[in-house]
Amino acid sequence: xxxxxSLKTQVRYIKGVGPKKSEYLARAGINTIEDILYYLxxxxxxxxxxxxxKDLKPGEARTIxxxxxxxxxxxxxxxxxxxxxxxxxxxxxxxxxxxxxPYLRDMLKAGDKVILYGKVEIYDRLQMVQPEYxxxxxxxxxxxxxxxxxxxxxxxxxxxQRFLRSLTFKAMTECVxxxxxxxxxxxxxxxxxxxxxxALRNIHFPTNFEMLEKAYKRIVFEEFFILQLALAxxxxxxxxxxxxxxxxxxxxxxxxxxxxxxxxxxxxxxxKAISEIERDMSGAKPMNRLLxxxxxxxxxxxxxxxLVLAVQNGFQSVIMAPTEVLAxxxxxxxxxxxxxxxxxxVLLIGxxxxxxxxxxxxxxxxGRADIVVGTHAVIQVSVEFKNLGLVVIDEQHKFGVAxxxxxxxxxxxxxxxxxxxxxxPRTLALTVxxxxxxxxxxxxxxxxxxxxxxWVEEEKRLRMYDFIKEELIEGRQAYVxxxxxxxxxxxxxxxxxxxxxxxxxxxxxxxxxxxxxxMSTKEKDKVMKDFKKGKIKxxxxxxxxxxxxxxxxxSVMMIENADRFGLSQLHQxxxxxxxxGHESYCILLADPKTDNGxxxxxxxxxxxxxxxxxxxxxxxxGPGEMFGTRxxxxxEIRFGNLAKDFGIMELAxxxxxxxxxxxxxxxxEHHQLLKKSLYERFRGRLELVRVG
Ligand code: ADP
Ligand code: MG
Numbered sequence: 001x002x003x004x005x006s007l008k009t010q011v012r013y014i015k016g017v018g019p020k021k022s023e024y025l026a027r028a029g030i031n032t033i034e035d036i037l038y039y040l041x042x043x044x045x046x047x048x049x050x051x052x053x054k055d056l057k058p059g060e061a062r063t064i065x066x067x068x069x070x071x072x073x074x075x076x077x078x079x080x081x082x083x084x085x086x087x088x089x090x091x092x093x094x095x096x097x098x099x100x101x102p103y104l105r106d107m108l109k110a111g112d113k114v115i116l117y118g119k120v121e122i123y124d125r126l127q128m129v130q131p132e133y134x135x136x137x138x139x140x141x142x143x144x145x146x147x148x149x150x151x152x153x154x155x156x157x158x159x160x161q162r163f164l165r166s167l168t169f170k171a172m173t174e175c176v177x178x179x180x181x182x183x184x185x186x187x188x189x190x191x192x193x194x195x196x197x198x199a200l201r202n203i204h205f206p207t208n209f210e211m212l213e214k215a216y217k218r219i220v221f222e223e224f225f226i227l228q229l230a231l232a233x234x235x236x237x238x239x240x241x242x243x244x245x246x247x248x249x250x251x252x253x254x255x256x257x258x259x260x261x262x263x264x265x266x267x268x269x270x271x272k273a274i275s276e277i278e279r280d281m282s283g284a285k286p287m288n289r290l291l292x293x294x295x296x297x298x299x300x301x302x303x304x305x306x307l308v309l310a311v312q313n314g315f316q317s318v319i320m321a322p323t324e325v326l327a328x329x330x331x332x333x334x335x336x337x338x339x340x341x342x343x344x345x346v347l348l349i350g351x352x353x354x355x356x357x358x359x360x361x362x363x364x365x366x367g368r369a370d371i372v373v374g375t376h377a378v379i380q381v382s383v384e385f386k387n388l389g390l391v392v393i394d395e396q397h398k399f400g401v402a403x404x405x406x407x408x409x410x411x412x413x414x415x416x417x418x419x420x421x422x423x424x425p426r427t428l429a430l431t432v433x434x435x436x437x438x439x440x441x442x443x444x445x446x447x448x449x450x451x452x453x454x455w456v457e458e459e460k461r462l463r464m465y466d467f468i469k470e471e472l473i474e475g476r477q478a479y480v481x482x483x484x485x486x487x488x489x490x491x492x493x494x495x496x497x498x499x500x501x502x503x504x505x506x507x508x509x510x511x512x513x514x515x516x517x518x519m520s521t522k523e524k525d526k527v528m529k530d531f532k533k534g535k536i537k538x539x540x541x542x543x544x545x546x547x548x549x550x551x552x553x554x555s556v557m558m559i560e561n562a563d564r565f566g567l568s569q570l571h572q573x574x575x576x577x578x579x580x581g582h583e584s585y586c587i588l589l590a591d592p593k594t595d596n597g598x599x600x601x602x603x604x605x606x607x608x609x610x611x612x613x614x615x616x617x618x619x620x621x622g623p624g625e626m627f628g629t630r631x632x633x634x635x636e637i638r639f640g641n642l643a644k645d646f647g648i649m650e651l652a653x654x655x656x657x658x659x660x661x662x663x664x665x666x667x668x669e670h671h672q673l674l675k676k677s678l679y680e681r682f683r684g685r686l687e688l689v690r691v692g
Contacts, residue, residue: 006033006175006178007032007033007034007037007175007178007179008032008033008034009032009033009175010022010031010032011025011026011030011031011032011033011035011036011167014033014167014170014171016166016167017167021159021163024158024159025159028155028159033171033175036167036168036171037168037171037172037175037176037179037200037204038200038638039153039164039168040203040204040219040638040639041151041152041153041203041204042152042153042154043152044149044150044151044152044206044212045061045117045149045150045152046149046150046209047063047117047145047146047147047148047149047150048063048147048148048149048208049063050063050064050065050115050147051063051064052064052089052090052091052092053066053087053088053089053091053092053093053094053126054091054092055091056094056120056126057120058120058121058122058126059119059120059121060119060120061117061118061119061120062117062118062120063115063116063117063146063147064087064089064094064115064116064117064128065089065113065114065115065116065136065147066087066088066089066093066094066113066114066116067087067088067089067111067112067113067114068085068086068087068108068109068110068111068112068114069085069086069087069088069093069110070085070086070110071083071084071085071086071105071108071109071110072084073102073105076099080099080100081099081100081101081102082097082098082099083097083098083099083101083102083104083105084096084097084098085108085114087114087116092126093126094120094126094127094128095125095126095127095128096116096118096127096128096131096133097127097128097129097130098129098130098131099129099130107135108133108135112135112136113135113136114133114134114135114136115133115134115136115143115146115147116128116131116132116133116134116146117131117132117133117145117146117150118130118131118132132145132146132161132162133145133146134146134147144165144166144169144205145161145162145165148205149205149206149207149208149209149212150165150205151165151168151204151205153165153168168204169204169205172200172201172204172205176197176200176201177197179196179197179200180196180673181195181196181197181673182196182222182673182674182676182677183196183221183222183225183674184670184671184674185670186670187225187655187659190655191221191651191655193214193217193218193221194214194215194218195218196218196222198214198215198218199214199215199218199219200215200219201215202214202215203215203216203219217648219639220639220640220641220645220648221648221651221652223637223638223639223640224640224645224648224649224652224653225652225655225656226674226677226678226681227431227434227637227652228430228434228649228652228653228655228656228657229656229659229660229674229678230678230681230682231431231434231435231653231656232435232656232657232659232660232661233660233664233678234435235435236660236661236664247281247286247313247315247389247390247413247414247415248281248282248283248284249281249282249309249310249312249313249315249389249415250282250313251278251282251309251312252312253312254308254311254312254341254343255305255308255309255312257341258304258305258308258337258338258341259305261337261340261341262301262337264445265446266298266301267297267298267441267443267444267445267446268443269293269297269440269441269442269443270297270298270301270302270441272439272441273291273293273302273439273440273441274302274305274306276289276437276439277289277291277302277305277306277309277417277439278309280415280437281306281309281310281390281415286413286414286415286416287390287415287416287417287437288415288416288435288436288437289416289417289418289436289437289438289439290396290418290419290420290429290433290436290437290438290439291303291417291418291419291420291439291441292419292420292423292424292429292438292439292440292441293419293421293423293440293441293442294421294423294441294444294575294609294610294611295421295571295572295574295575295576295610296444296445296448296575296578296579297421297441297442297443297444297445298441298444298445299394299419299421299441300330300333300394300550302441303319303392303394303417303419304333304334304337304338306390306392306415306417307319307334307338307371307390307392308338308341308343309390310389310390310415311343311370311371313389314387315387315388315389315390316364316367316369316370316371316372316385316386316387316388316389317370317371317372317388317389317390317391317392318371318372318373318374318378318385318388318390318391318392318407318410319334319371319372319373319374319392319393319394320374320375320376320378320379320391320392320393320394320399320407321373321374321375321394321395322375322394322395322398322399323375323398323544324349324350324351324375324521324524324525325515325524325525325528325544325545325549326394326395326549327347327349327373327374327375328347328349328525328528329528329549329550330373330394331345331347331373333550334371334373338371343370343371344363344368344369344370344371345369345370345371345372345373346360346363346364346369346371346372346373347360347372347373347374348360348364348372348373348374348375348377348378348383349374349375349377349521350375350376350377350521351520351521351522352377352521360372361382361383361384364383364384364385364386365384365385365386366386367386367387372385376403378407378410379403379406379407379410383410384410385410385411387411387412388410388411388412388414389411389414389415390414390415390416390417391407391408391410391411391414391415391416391417392416392417392418392419393407393416393417393418393419394419395419395420395421396418396419396420404418418436421572421575421610422568422572422610422614423610423611423613423614424614428618428642430646430649430650430653431637431642431649434653447581448578448579448581449578449581449582449583449584450578450608451574451577451578451584451585451586451608452583452584452585452586453574453585453586453587453588453604453605453608454585454586454587454588454605455562455588455590455601455602455604455605456587456588456589457589457590457591458589458590458591461589464558464587464589465506465507467556467585467587468507468538468556468558469507471555471556471585472507472510472537472538475553476553476554476555476556476582477531477534477536477537477538477539477551477553477554477555477556478537478538478539478554478555478556478557478558479538479539479541479545479554479556479557479558479576479577480498480502480538480539480540480541480557480558480560481540481541481542481543481545481557481558481559481560481573482494482495482498482540482541482542482560482561483542483543483560483561483564483565484542485516485517485518485542491561492560492561492564493560493561495514495515495516495540495541495542496514496516498540498560499512499513499514499540502538502540507537507538510537510538511530511535511536511537511538512536512537512538512539512540513527513530513531513536513538513539513540514527514539514540514541515527515528515531515539515540515541515542515544515545516541516542516544517542517544524544527539528549531551531554532551534553539554543565543569543573545573545576549576550576550579551576551579552579552580552581553580553582554576554577554579554580555577555578555580555582555583555584555585556577556584556585556586556587557573557574557576557577557584557585557586557587558587558589559573559586559587559588559589560589561589561590562588562589562590562601562604563590563591563592563593563597563598563600563601564590566617567600567603567604567613567616567617567620568610568613568614568617570588570600570604571604571610571613574586574604588601588604588605596620599620600616600620603616603617603620618642659671666678
């Protein structure tokens with residue numbers, strides 16, 4: 001490492017790293033010495049305690065220490081070279097066996113004192129296959145691979161743990177002292193964090209597990225802290241525009257009549273959400289709230305109440321849904337509820353004829369339309385509002401950041417309420433929605449019977465059909481969900497073919513309907529109406545019914561090839577039933593090919609709690625994949641674990657928000673390095689972080 005003080009030194013200048021290796025390293029994102037230091041282990045092996053050879057038991061991975069008594073090499077039957085050493089300590093001896101590592105002949109000599117780490121086996125005799133080894137030279141054993149808690153990195157196959165470990169060790173011993181402390185001292189002190197040099201040393205080569213934990217906490221804290229700073233800045237950043245904001249709304253007669261007109265008693269969660277929204281909307285700043293609640297928790301009425309509040313105060317409001325089917329359903333529901341109160345609700349979706357569309361456009365423009373319900377159609381340039389005061393986005397995870405921003409711009413700093421039925425783990429909520437206020441509806445309305453879920457294999461299919469028939473005889477309705485529209489491969493049911501089969505054979509005598517995304521708006525509309533009315537008894541569909549559809553009389557759902565769906569998706573689908581007072585059943589039909597597939601089905605079978613499912617989903621898939629943090633304009637989380645590090649995230653958030661409150665533009669001297677890493681990390685994305 002030639003240049004002094006340079007964490008930015010390219011790895012290829014390090015002795016022992018040739019052009020080949022530096023290319024492999026680059027592929028893992030390692031270009032500089034700093035990158036090496038921040039390439040964190042994915043796990044650790046405790047090789048710190050040495051076991052006496054007589055105490056070794058097969059099946060365990062252990063560290064031993066001894067002397068090489070003899071060496072031999074030969075060529076095996078398959079042509080592989082086999083190199084063996086007998087290693088003895090005072091209590092016994094063991095054979096160490098290496099395949100295809102002929103160079104070991106030059107490394108190891110009889111009489112060498114060695115440390116070995118590996119899995120113990122019995123194969124005629126006690127042996128370790130392919131153990132990691134370290135030669136103890138003299139007394140000094142600054143061993144990198146054995147005799148300590150050892151880091152294990154995730155690797156591309158061309159780099160070995162051994163190589164990376166010694167590279168990291170070298171980088172650490174020679175360069176950690178140049179690492180720059182970015183966190184201000186007062187935060188380090190208040191949060192009892194270790195300093196960055198200590199953290200980097202111990203994250204790779206911890207002296208013990210306690211130190212490792214401290215190191216981990218420190219590094220993750222810094223990562224989360226920078227993220228929360230960005231979120232805090234964004235939230236603060238809206239303030240100047242808000243000065244001109246004048247949509248302070250009060251609750252009054254209309255919202256009172258609305259509540260009275262509801263055919264049910266609101267749940268506590270709904271009441272709480274409503275009052276939080278009222279408080280926001282009567283304030284001096286635009287609301288920016290996320291309403292989170294499991295499928296079926298009744299978010300729509302909460303949104304409806306907000307819409308009414310806007311109308312009562314002389315503003316227009318809009319609710320945008322991700323599918324036409326859902327938009328229509330909202331339109332019907334809201335019209336029934338609100339038209340009697342004298343509120344004009346209009347529908348705006350893509351497939352309307354020009355005449356109707358133009359009429360709707362002009363109603364929106366001149367203010368006759370109080371509430372607009374629609375799909376993406378509402379964010380078209382040609383849609384002009386007279387005075388939009390509230391924007392509601394349903395099933396927001398189905399929309400991109402840009403689409404949400406477009407809708408927001410249709411008004412002058414309107415209040416924004418976004419809703420999601422994909423419960424998200426708490427840590428992630430503080431990240432992805434870090435600049436929003438959050439209302440959560442925890443409970444389902446009273447009187448709901450829990451849904452029973454069965455995962456069954458293909459061979460039980462006929463029995464399941466009989467089961468569905470029994471429900472139909474009771475007067476209930478059923479969904480059959482398929483992963484695709486057309487059958488593409490054997491053993492994977494397409495909706496069209498399933499529909500034909502069920503209609504002609506299985507449920508002959510019952511009205512069977514078909515619904516999928518390639519049908520025209522008109523057709524879809526008719527099918528949904530007929531299903532809602534109870535004319536259609538069995539609805540065969542694709543995931544178009546995944547979000548929002550509300551048919552309380554449907555009590556069974558059979559999901560074909562259930563292993564092809566994501567966990568959260570299955571949970572969403574299942575949320576379509578169990579909405580009335582009937583016992584409901586979800587049948588997952590699948591013969592999964594992988595353990596992961598089976599695990600996911602078991603998870604769905606085992607719980608109805610959307611939050612629990614979200615956590616499992618995140619464990620199985622990883623948070624990035626699950627929510628596309630990138631899609632939210634956030635950088636990838638590299639060090640922390642969103643599923644587990646909630647505590648650290650919370651602390652980082654508190655500190656970051658307090659800091660921005662005090663020094664909003666990061667002008668203070670001891671915040672300069674933070675500012676720099678903030679810009680490095682977000683590079684022009686700060687604006688995009690804006691959700692909604
Ligand atoms: P989601 O939160 O999934 O959007 P919905 O708003 O579609 O749920 O509500 C699901 C069903 O529950 C609807 O039929 C709705 O009328 C009904 N519902 C909502 N709130 C209550 C309540 N407090 N008591 C009884 N039924 C309710
Ligand atoms: Mg909904």
